[in-house]
Amino acid sequence: MGLRIGVDIGGTKIEAIALDGVREVRRKRVPTPREDYDATIKAVASLVREMGEGTVGMGIPGALSRVTGLVKNANSTWLIGKPLKEDLEKALQREVRLENDANCFALSEATDGAGQGAEVVFGVILGTGVGGGIVVHGRVLTGPNAIAGEWGHNALPSPTPQDLPPPRCYCGRAGCIETWLSGPGLAADHLRLTGKSLTGEEIAALKGESLRRYEERLARALASVINVLDPDVIVLGGGMSNVERLYTEVPRLWPRHVFSDHVATRLVRNAHGDSSGVRGAAWLWDK
């Protein structure tokens, strides 16, 4: 059997790995040619060729529309509306499987990471944006709209007076989970209440009221997912997943919001860190 090649097309870097079984045999990253679609295709194609012969899976910031086959919902806006799959396949002369990057993260962690062995895994990215992906019995759930797991642009549930007025979101709505739970969202909340401009990481290190509000909002937002999906494991990724306290404080708050006499869902930190995106992309060809 040939190699499994995974590519993660990010806003600042494109990374590729080659797996032989579960063993990583090659890895390389290059800067993303921002705002330049043709150069992005060329950069990806040349990376894949360097990885060798094998299956090719890719994680993209966004999704392929099930109606048009074109990229949608991407914060790397120069990809939006482009026939990315078709163009990559033309350049590589190979079939390419594309998935949303949060779905790749969830797949990586469900396959041989923090969610290994679990039936239902919800993977969450808490980074500069907020995304999510669902893996059931080892397979990504994409959905007829290609948005399964995309909880970041739902409104934060059960708003309290502290959550008002809802912040505007780039997506055109207001009070989206992303506006509270991304790193910049935490920074904006801290700035509104204290007048001090710090990064999400710096605010978390203070272990003060702003982090407590963040934990409480994360608990509410995840409880609504538990009430719908009832996952065995929720795996956190992205910069905010490094905040150790989330894994004890958030589950402690769940019983108030989850419609059950007990909450068995585990909240865990990712096992593969920044590598989960490329690893999950490679695993798109597992089945």
Ligand SMILES: [Zn+2]
């Ligand atoms: Zn939004």
